[in-house]
Amino acid sequence: MAEVAKAVALIDLALHACTAYDRPDAATRLTAAKESLADPVLHVVVAGEFKQGKSSLVNALVGATVCTVDDDVATAVPTYVRHGAKPEAALLYEPGRREPIPVADVRRYVLEGGAGGVNGDRVSGVEVRIPRKILAGGLVLVDTPGVGGLGSPHAAASLAAVSMADAVLFVTGAAQELTRSEVDFLQRARSLCPVVACVVTKTDFYPAWRRIRELNERHLAAHCPMPLMPVSSTLRSRAVKANDTALNAESGFTHLVAFLTEKIGASAVDRLAGEASAEVLALCEQLDSRFQAERAALADPEAAARVVRELTGVKERVESLKSAAAKWNQTLSDGVTDLTSDVDHDLRARVRVVIAEADTAIEEGDPADTWAEMEAWLQSRMADELLANYELLRDRATDLGVRVGDHFHEASTMIMRRPSVTDPTPLATVADFQHKIDLERMKLTKQAMVALKSAYGGALMFIILGSLVGVSLGPIGIGIGLVMGHRGLRDEKKRQVTKRRAEARNAIRRYCDEVSFVAGKDSRDTLRRVQRQLRDHYSGLAEELNKANTQALNSAAEAAKRTQADREKRLKDVDAELARVQQLRQRAQAVAA
Incomplete structure (x- = not known):
C-alpha cells in the first residue's frame, strides 16, 4: 500500500538521521516500527452459532476451499487462513509449537471427532496458507467453532479469540432473526473488540431474507449498533469461478470485501503509520531541542551560561527518571502489586460463586442423573468467569500503562501504547473434567x-x-x-x-482449585510481563532523553568557547540542521495525517 510505503520511507530517513547524529538508541525503536510495517498481521475472527455458514463465508472470501464444510459435523478447532507463497498447512499446539501437514489432511483435524495431534497432544488450531490478493496485506481470517449459546465453552473460547482480534465478523443465517443469545454474544464482543460487523448468510436459500435483515437491523440498533451485510456464499463462489461481476455484486460480497479492505485494513495501516510517525516525531523533538540549545548559546554568548545551567538542571531531572524512586517507577511497582491482588481476589470470588451454585444444584438432584449436564455447565461457567477475570486484568493493565505514562509525561510526551497481555484462549478452553465419582446406581x-x-x-x-x-x-x-x-x-x-x-462436591472443588491454580499463575505471569514491558519502555525513553540532553549540553558548552567567526560559521550549520529536522517533522506529520 502507498501509506505503508510512505511510512517505511519516513523511517528509513529517520534511521539515516540517527546515524548522522549518533543516536543508535533511538534507532532501536525505529527499527522495530519498520518491522511491524513490513509484516502487518490483522486478525479477523469469524464467529457465530453452529451451521450458520462461517466456513463457507471464509471460502467464498478467499475464492478457495480452505475451511471444511460439512452438513452433519461442525467445526471443532479454529482454522487460521493467511497469505502464503504456496498452499500449505500446519497444526498449531498451545505452547506455540507447529507441525506441517498436507493441505488435503486439514479436514481430519478441524471437524468434531477428528484426529488428534502427534502423541495425543491437543491441537489448538489449524493454519492454512494460500496465495490470495485479499490476504496479501496481512489479513488473517479465523474460522471459529460454533458459539452454541452464550453459556457454552465454545462461546467462551470464541470470545477469548475475539479479545485478541482486530475485527469480528459475526455470522447468522437468514432462516431466522437474531436470537437473544446471539445479541448477548454481540454485546460481549463489542466490549472486547473495537470493530464488529454482522453478516447475514444464505440469502440465496431463504426468499424472506430481506424481512430478516430488517428485523436484525432493529435488534442491532436497539442493543449494539454495527454494520449489517447480507451475503450469499454460493453466489460468490459461482461468480469467482465464472468471473461474473454482476453475480458477484448480487452476492453482496462487494460490500463485505470493501469493509475488510477499507475499514479494517485501512484502520490497521493508519494505526501502524501513526505509530511510525510518532516515533519519528519523538526523535525530531530530541534533535530539535539539541540544536535549539546550541543555537541559543551561539547567537548570544552572554546567555550561554544560562543555557548550560538550564540544561544541567534538565539533565538532573532526566537522570532521576532512571532511578527506582522516580514517580513513574513507583506508580508501576505499586500498581502491579495492587492489580495482582485485585485480580486474584476477583478470581477467587468468582470461583466461590460457581461452587455455591454447583452445591445448590447438587442438593436438588442426584448426581447419577444430573452429572453429565453438571459437568458441561461447570466447564462453561468456569470458562466464562475466567474470561471476565481476564477482561478485568486487561482493562486495569491498560489504565496502569496510561497512569505510568502520565507520570513520565514531564520528561517526554511519548506514552506507551496499550501493553500486550497474554492470549486468554487457552484459559477459556479449560481442561477436561477429570472426576472420581461412583455414579452407578444399585442394580x-x-x-x-x-x-x-x-x-x-x-x-x-x-x-x-x-x-x-x-x-x-x-x-x-x-x-x-x-x-x-x-x-x-x-x-x-x-x-x-x-x-x-459428597463426591460430586469434592470433584467440583478439585476442578475449580485446579483451574484457579492455572489461571492465577497465568495472570501473575502476565502482570509481570506487563511490568517489564512498561519498565523497559520508559527506562529506554529516559536513556534517550539523557542522551539527547547530554548532546545538547556538550554543544552549548562548546558554543560558549568559540570565537566570533567560529560562532557565525557554526550558526549557519546549526540553522541548516534545524531546517533538516523540520523537514523530517513535516514528513512525519504528513504520514500521520
Whole structure:
C-alpha cells in the first residue's frame, strides 16, 4: 500500500538521521516500527452459532476451499487462513509449537471427532496458507467453532479469540432473526473488540431474507449498533469461478470485501503509520531541542551560561527518571502489586460463586442423573468467569500503562501504547473434567440383597424376641420383615445418594482449585510481563532523553568557547540542521495525517 510505503520511507530517513547524529538508541525503536510495517498481521475472527455458514463465508472470501464444510459435523478447532507463497498447512499446539501437514489432511483435524495431534497432544488450531490478493496485506481470517449459546465453552473460547482480534465478523443465517443469545454474544464482543460487523448468510436459500435483515437491523440498533451485510456464499463462489461481476455484486460480497479492505485494513495501516510517525516525531523533538540549545548559546554568548545551567538542571531531572524512586517507577511497582491482588481476589470470588451454585444444584438432584449436564455447565461457567477475570486484568493493565505514562509525561510526551497481555484462549478452553465419582446406581440384584438382608434381620429379631416372651408371631413376623427390608433399602439408597453428592462436591472443588491454580499463575505471569514491558519502555525513553540532553549540553558548552567567526560559521550549520529536522517533522506529520 502507498501509506505503508510512505511510512517505511519516513523511517528509513529517520534511521539515516540517527546515524548522522549518533543516536543508535533511538534507532532501536525505529527499527522495530519498520518491522511491524513490513509484516502487518490483522486478525479477523469469524464467529457465530453452529451451521450458520462461517466456513463457507471464509471460502467464498478467499475464492478457495480452505475451511471444511460439512452438513452433519461442525467445526471443532479454529482454522487460521493467511497469505502464503504456496498452499500449505500446519497444526498449531498451545505452547506455540507447529507441525506441517498436507493441505488435503486439514479436514481430519478441524471437524468434531477428528484426529488428534502427534502423541495425543491437543491441537489448538489449524493454519492454512494460500496465495490470495485479499490476504496479501496481512489479513488473517479465523474460522471459529460454533458459539452454541452464550453459556457454552465454545462461546467462551470464541470470545477469548475475539479479545485478541482486530475485527469480528459475526455470522447468522437468514432462516431466522437474531436470537437473544446471539445479541448477548454481540454485546460481549463489542466490549472486547473495537470493530464488529454482522453478516447475514444464505440469502440465496431463504426468499424472506430481506424481512430478516430488517428485523436484525432493529435488534442491532436497539442493543449494539454495527454494520449489517447480507451475503450469499454460493453466489460468490459461482461468480469467482465464472468471473461474473454482476453475480458477484448480487452476492453482496462487494460490500463485505470493501469493509475488510477499507475499514479494517485501512484502520490497521493508519494505526501502524501513526505509530511510525510518532516515533519519528519523538526523535525530531530530541534533535530539535539539541540544536535549539546550541543555537541559543551561539547567537548570544552572554546567555550561554544560562543555557548550560538550564540544561544541567534538565539533565538532573532526566537522570532521576532512571532511578527506582522516580514517580513513574513507583506508580508501576505499586500498581502491579495492587492489580495482582485485585485480580486474584476477583478470581477467587468468582470461583466461590460457581461452587455455591454447583452445591445448590447438587442438593436438588442426584448426581447419577444430573452429572453429565453438571459437568458441561461447570466447564462453561468456569470458562466464562475466567474470561471476565481476564477482561478485568486487561482493562486495569491498560489504565496502569496510561497512569505510568502520565507520570513520565514531564520528561517526554511519548506514552506507551496499550501493553500486550497474554492470549486468554487457552484459559477459556479449560481442561477436561477429570472426576472420581461412583455414579452407578444399585442394580436390581444388589437392591434385592439389601432388602433381603434387612428383612431377614428384622424378621429374625422379632421372631427371637417373641420366642423369648413365649409369643409366636407367625405371618406377622414375615410382614415385619418386609417392612424392615423396605426401610433398609430406602436408607441404603439415601446413603448412596448422599455419598454421590459428597463426591460430586469434592470433584467440583478439585476442578475449580485446579483451574484457579492455572489461571492465577497465568495472570501473575502476565502482570509481570506487563511490568517489564512498561519498565523497559520508559527506562529506554529516559536513556534517550539523557542522551539527547547530554548532546545538547556538550554543544552549548562548546558554543560558549568559540570565537566570533567560529560562532557565525557554526550558526549557519546549526540553522541548516534545524531546517533538516523540520523537514523530517513535516514528513512525519504528513504520514500521520
